[in-house]
Amino acid sequence: MSKLCDSLRQAMERAGLKDGMTLSFHHHLRNGDHVLNMVLEEAARMGVKDLTVQASSLFDVHAPLIGHIQRGVVTGIETDYMGGVLGKAVSQGLLDRPVVFRSHGGRPAAIESGRVHIDIAFIAAPTADCQGNLNGVYGPAACGSLGYAFSDARCAGKVVAVTDNLVPYPASPASIDETLVDYVVRVDCIGDPQGIVSGTTRITRDPVGLRIAQYAAQVIEHSGLLKDGFSFQTGAGGASLAVTQYLRPIMKQMGIKGGFGLGGITGYLVDMLEEGYFEQLLDVQCFDLRAVQSIRDNPRHQEISAMRYASPTAKSAAVDNLDVVILGATQIDDHFNVNVHTDSSGQIMGGAGGHSDTAAGAKLTMIVAPLFRARLPIVVDQVLAVSTPGDTVDVLVTQRGIAVNPAKPQLKAQLEQAGLPVYPIQELREMAQRLTGVPQPVPRGDRVVGLVEYRDGRIIDEIYQIP
Amino acid sequence: MSKLCDSLRQAMERAGLKDGMTLSFHHHLRNGDHVLNMVLEEAARMGVKDLTVQASSLFDVHAPLIGHIQRGVVTGIETDYMGGVLGKAVSQGLLDRPVVFRSHGGRPAAIESGRVHIDIAFIAAPTADCQGNLNGVYGPAACGSLGYAFSDARCAGKVVAVTDNLVPYPASPASIDETLVDYVVRVDCIGDPQGIVSGTTRITRDPVGLRIAQYAAQVIEHSGLLKDGFSFQTGAGGASLAVTQYLRPIMKQMGIKGGFGLGGITGYLVDMLEEGYFEQLLDVQCFDLRAVQSIRDNPRHQEISAMRYASPTAKSAAVDNLDVVILGATQIDDHFNVNVHTDSSGQIMGGAGGHSDTAAGAKLTMIVAPLFRARLPIVVDQVLAVSTPGDTVDVLVTQRGIAVNPAKPQLKAQLEQAGLPVYPIQELREMAQRLTGVPQPVPRGDRVVGLVEYRDGRIIDEIYQIP
Numbered sequence: 024m025s026k027l028c029d030s031l032r033q034a035m036e037r038a039g040l041k042d043g044m045t046l047s048f049h050h051h052l053r054n055g056d057h058v059l060n061m062v063l064e065e066a067a068r069m070g071v072k073d074l075t076v077q078a079s080s081l082f083d084v085h086a087p088l089i090g091h092i093q094r095g096v097v098t099g100i101e102t103d104y105m106g107g108v109l110g111k112a113v114s115q116g117l118l119d120r121p122v123v124f125r126s127h128g129g130r131p132a133a134i135e136s137g138r139v140h141i142d143i144a145f146i147a148a149p150t151a152d153c154q155g156n157l158n159g160v161y162g163p164a165a166c167g168s169l170g171y172a173f174s175d176a177r178c179a180g181k182v183v184a185v186t187d188n189l190v191p192y193p194a195s196p197a198s199i200d201e202t203l204v205d206y207v208v209r210v211d212c213i214g215d216p217q218g219i220v221s222g223t224t225r226i227t228r229d230p231v232g233l234r235i236a237q238y239a240a241q242v243i244e245h246s247g248l249l250k251d252g253f254s255f256q257t258g259a260g261g262a263s264l265a266v267t268q269y270l271r272p273i274m275k276q277m278g279i280k281g282g283f284g285l286g287g288i289t290g291y292l293v294d295m296l297e298e299g300y301f302e303q304l305l306d307v308q309c310f311d312l313r314a315v316q317s318i319r320d321n322p323r324h325q326e327i328s329a330m331r332y333a334s335p336t337a338k339s340a341a342v343d344n345l346d347v348v349i350l351g352a353t354q355i356d357d358h359f360n361v362n363v364h365t366d367s368s369g370q371i372m373g374g375a376g377g378h379s380d381t382a383a384g385a386k387l388t389m390i391v392a393p394l395f396r397a398r399l400p401i402v403v404d405q406v407l408a409v410s411t412p413g414d415t416v417d418v419l420v421t422q423r424g425i426a427v428n429p430a431k432p433q434l435k436a437q438l439e440q441a442g443l444p445v446y447p448i449q450e451l452r453e454m455a456q457r458l459t460g461v462p463q464p465v466p467r468g469d470r471v472v473g474l475v476e477y478r479d480g481r482i483i484d485e486i487y488q489i490p
Numbered sequence: 491m492s493k494l495c496d497s498l499r500q501a502m503e504r505a506g507l508k509d510g511m512t513l514s515f516h517h518h519l520r521n522g523d524h525v526l527n528m529v530l531e532e533a534a535r536m537g538v539k540d541l542t543v544q545a546s547s548l549f550d551v552h553a554p555l556i557g558h559i560q561r562g563v564v565t566g567i568e569t570d571y572m573g574g575v576l577g578k579a580v581s582q583g584l585l586d587r588p589v590v591f592r593s594h595g596g597r598p599a600a601i602e603s604g605r606v607h608i609d610i611a612f613i614a615a616p617t618a619d620c621q622g623n624l625n626g627v628y629g630p631a632a633c634g635s636l637g638y639a640f641s642d643a644r645c646a647g648k649v650v651a652v653t654d655n656l657v658p659y660p661a662s663p664a665s666i667d668e669t670l671v672d673y674v675v676r677v678d679c680i681g682d683p684q685g686i687v688s689g690t691t692r693i694t695r696d697p698v699g700l701r702i703a704q705y706a707a708q709v710i711e712h713s714g715l716l717k718d719g720f721s722f723q724t725g726a727g728g729a730s731l732a733v734t735q736y737l738r739p740i741m742k743q744m745g746i747k748g749g750f751g752l753g754g755i756t757g758y759l760v761d762m763l764e765e766g767y768f769e770q771l772l773d774v775q776c777f778d779l780r781a782v783q784s785i786r787d788n789p790r791h792q793e794i795s796a797m798r799y800a801s802p803t804a805k806s807a808a809v810d811n812l813d814v815v816i817l818g819a820t821q822i823d824d825h826f827n828v829n830v831h832t833d834s835s836g837q838i839m840g841g842a843g844g845h846s847d848t849a850a851g852a853k854l855t856m857i858v859a860p861l862f863r864a865r866l867p868i869v870v871d872q873v874l875a876v877s878t879p880g881d882t883v884d885v886l887v888t889q890r891g892i893a894v895n896p897a898k899p900q901l902k903a904q905l906e907q908a909g910l911p912v913y914p915i916q917e918l919r920e921m922a923q924r925l926t927g928v929p930q931p932v933p934r935g936d937r938v939v940g941l942v943e944y945r946d947g948r949i950i951d952e953i954y955q956i957p
Contacts, residue, residue, distance in 0.1 A: 154810075182805075192719075192749060192811055193770055193772060193792075195770055195792055196789070196792065197794075200794070200798050201807070202798050202804035202805055202807065282660070283660055303662055305660060323662060325660075325662055325663065328669070331664075331667050337668070337669035338622070338649070338672055339668045339669065339671075341668075343621075344659055344660070
């Protein structure tokens, strides 16, 4: 019997979709993804209820999910990240069950251990053949790596590949292969390329951001980690990206040949690969078109699974070999606990993604953030959600100064010796408060709307409804 | 704790080696493999007893296994293929337990289903890093594809990578990645390149073999399968390989662009890839150096797992999409049952490998063999072992004529219409017997020394001791 289905509906019927099931989705098409919306719309038409959406991330493009929740089609969400539109609705109490937030490493660990069961995985496939060999590097919706979908494909009860670029057998490369795929369906369009490579991936021009990046590069320079084989991850935020800009001349001057760049990959890291700053890129997700082209054409730019990226249950993962990671924060407290789940008013607008995984793995975990945002200090008494525990965070870098986790006295001494402006984290908070005033306490509702599940499966915090 | 061990012994100790365990090995180093011998020698030194060797194939280089069996270090063998030296000893009653013979697709199916449990998998790794990312395409013992080792790495209790080419993290490509590997050990030499690309892979110059190959190519030409997208596998035997030589001009003249070549890959198929006769090669094992270079450098030459090659439990496998396979035989009976496990005296000197898998999958399964060998007809009343059931075999091609399975009357008509010398299989037997005389019945012992497990897990035949 052919795997090829005439319609998405037929694929969903053949996969046995019914009430109460868990459907999984990966987020490589980011804010351009059409697949999740198509599937849920079809499920709604079929009259199916009580679904759980198990997603690696959810973006604003997935706003129609709100309606599906209001109508009872969807009653549960598990995800590693949630954009602001859906986050706002969830924070206001949209769901009866709290959203379970995992990390990019914790999610595949939970799936592969069997703790999370997926009934049907929908794989958005930029290219696929009739047997389900598929990849993300060719086709009109090419997105590069499909790393977050690997565990879904391996472990789900049924696997449906949804493609708008059906090619003759055998599709090559086969990032996910036919041994794992039950059904293949061709649709008109799986995603909007504009949204796939969305706008977060440009280096900041803001002088505050540039100052932070410059300090961050200096912290790396004096960390003792910048030597041959150096490995590095940076987020796609503007200030994080800017670190690469300052790191390059330092590496060049010191004659350092890096080992690998990791994570969500941008064109900036591709440039560093091509110019010989790194030997390899390990890529679980491409952030821009240049990364997509590179992973397709450059054998030293490798696609990796989320398990290999960051799983705590893998026999080892790339994050375990990571020297330095640069991460963002909406809040950080005295104990270096970091919040990336909510904004400073407690409204959900993010999630751990790989934040807590890389923090746990990297030898040096650096948070880069402005001293204050919208007249609110970044350093707070208590974060509204602990996304990443402080014992895995080493340094906070702001435009006015640097705070080192007291657990790292040697690093503190090195940075001081290099003449960097090192302060106790409390002093950074006070510095901000002198400019912004002491912020009002944030009111919170009684009901828990989100659970933060750490990469090892422990619930480390709860996120409350906004009153 | 580092995965890197100081010695093979340390790796085996850390992996918890003890009496009664099942150790697995893959055969990409073929007759040049040092790893199986090194591991068993070390196990013998450690005083370990009662091991089962779970191998994808065993060659003459593994003759020391005989001594380990005699001394009780090894008491069980499960394999897809066994060379003549070991085969002779087994046929003479070396082991108390019968050898379990599987196919290249049945083995990973049995492993991944949990029906076969591997305690420790030893992966011969031509290149590896300290975390166990490994590949077969670089290093002094480069062998190309590592496809047969994938299921072992995925499912074994412990996985030990044995390498003679330890490279900085991260090794690239990572055919098997660090998420699956427990220990890594560097040794002086994992294998002898001369034996890795052994001598089976040259086109025959024997006029009988060439005649057979010519007929075989004509059968393909007139089978109705030779059209754009055509897919093809041939064994590495001289006559099988020669088919490619006759097929090329036919494809050229007909303007056919093939889809993929499959299986163990030789330089002959690489030539066809590069010259545009095929779009892709799907490679579970490289037979020669040219194939090794090609899988390293040509993105259209893909490494595939044994699951993807041939597993009957995969959601689909490449053999399911195969048009034509050319296979050998030591014996074939009236019902087209084929023996590739024993020679015509009943002595073990082979195994199914991918024979029964490709026969089950391909639209046209063709056996090529001389009408007689050493004065013994190839067609017999009853094969001494059923390796591949006759209902999956379509055609026998000899130098004197072609027999078509009566289940395929249309194919028979097509070949007759093309003027090919088609006979009932019984007539081919009689033709041979007129030249060789009627062979003496083969005496057999009472004890079962081998079980032929078909790809679906059923035992379809028993192999008896030689008296």
